[in-house]
Amino acid sequence: MTLNVQIFGFKDCQDTRKALRFFAERRISPHFVDLEERPATRGEL
Secondary structure: OOOOOOOEEOOHHHHHHHHHHHHHHOOOOOOEEOOOOOOOOHHHH
């Protein structure tokens, strides 16, 4: 079973880092989108 997770947030946000750490501890590699670099597109939401 493959779990695809996307996390949208800011690199320096504490809650974003908590979410990334949560998945890393469970050996799930999420796809992170930094909203400072590029905004989320309609298809991603």
